Every structure is written in structure tokens, then in C-alpha cells.
Amino acid sequence: MHRSTKHKIFGALSAAVLTLGSYAQVSSTSQLNGGINTITTAVPLLLITPDSRAGGLADCGVASSPDANSVHWNASKLAFADKKLALGVSYTPWLRQLVNDINLAYLAGYYKLDKNSAVTAITPLFLIGKYHFH
Helix, strand or coil: CHHHHHHHHHHHHHHHHHHCCCCCCCHHHHHHHCCCCCCCCCCCCHCCCCHHHHHHHCHHHHHCCCCHHHHHHHHHHHCCCCEEEEEEEEEEECCCCCCCCCEEEEEEEEEEEEEEEEEEEEEEEEEECCCCCC
């Protein structure tokens, strides 16, 4: 088989595999069987910015200088950090105008081992308060 034929076959098989199982949502109401049509994500907490500096820059934490919260955006920035050790703590009362018991706490830090490597740790904590399932 020629190389171009192999590429065409591989491309056709790849397209078939990618399009066959790509339906992630229900396409018609008859498939719901009277259920609620709610789309939930696995971990929505990861989309919330942990620090106010990146949040003030329209969630543009990738383009900022390295700090303790860089682990959330781009951990490779820590190779360019000036400090050997940094720790960041943030607390956000989330949706305070609607409810008063949803909070986001975030602890992040790094320790530089040498010029080009660092050990990092993050601990996001999302407290959703009291809620009742109906």
C-alpha cells in the first residue's frame, strides 16, 4: 500500500471514530422520559479563579507574573519565579447576594528545588452550605 493510501484510510477511520460517539447531550425530549434536562459538569469548581489578581484581569492568570496561585493557571511559570518559597491563601464568599453559606477557600504554594524545578500543592475547598434534594 502506498503511503498516501494509508493516510487516507487512517483519516477516514479517525473521523468515523470521533463522530460516532460524540453525542454528550440528549437531542430530543422523548428520550428524557419525564426527567429533568439539567446539564451538570464533573468539576465546575475548577473553572472558578482562586485569586483576585487573575480575576481582575478577566481570568487571564496565564499572562501574569509567577506567584503562589500560578499552580492553578500554568505551573510551568514557577520555573521563572524569583522567590524560593511562596504561599497563597484566598477566601471568597460565593454568591453572597443570593445565599450566605456558599464559600470558596483556596490554599496554594510552591517550593523551588533548584533553578528550573519546583514542588507545588493546591487545596481548593468549595463549601456549598445546606441544601435539600427534592
